[in-house]
Amino acid sequence: MSREVEQQNRRMLRARDAMDRRYAEPLDITALARIAHVSEAHFIRTFRATFGETPHRYLQRRRVERAMALLCSTDGSITDICMSVGFSSLGTFSRTFREIVGESPKDYRAAHPGVDRVPTHFSMAWTRPSEMSSSFGEEPGSGSA
């Protein structure tokens, strides 16, 4: 692998870290492309080639991962959790959650204990759901799902 590819991977990782930090904000491809030092079109294409999914899909999984954690560790309402992780519609949140996790937010909360004793990046990485549905929306640039 060339030094250029390593540096490109590193810039993509820097942009993905920015998405992780600002997961509740609308997806801003322009800002992320700027972080990665590439054009917007090149960013989406390269992100997918690097991490195997579009930025939009990654952000949705990140939001659902946070929702899963909040469902287990807080008493907040599902609506509040939906909004706090960046979704603007409870219907979209519930449908997206079920598509990714395989069960409704309510059922998930009832069935799973919280994960609060391991360092944050482990719980983030290991509780992030894998994609389950290939029909899941991927339109780039659509911010709050």
Place this chain on the structure above:
Amino acid sequence: MFTNINVSQIFVLDQDEALEFYVGKLGLEVHTDVDLGFMRWLTVNVPGDPDRQILLERPGPPSMDEATAAQVRELVSKGVMGGWVGFVTDDCRRTYDELSAKQVEFTDGPNEQPYGIDAGIRDPFGNKLRFVQPAP
């Protein structure tokens, strides 16, 4: 049986750049830096804790072939190599501020956690590092 951990390892893509980061920015100190011929044995430790070294290892021949080293380098730069180090600090927020002033790249934090206050950073190559101020 075992009594301690004295050396752990993390892959870095450039040992000089690693020194600048781990020593120059994070404030660790060099424990050993010696050219063994077949490799540069470079370890660092937290000041005052020389019994726990971190080996900053460059992937490459002869320990692995070039193709395998390229795979390792790719995984490191994507942030999925898996190597990571957890540090302890007595003041997470102050450490966060100090490292921010040195343009260290943060992934998150400071976060209030059941086990304390923690934050995450990346080294220049993509490795994750964390530091925690343990809960009293």
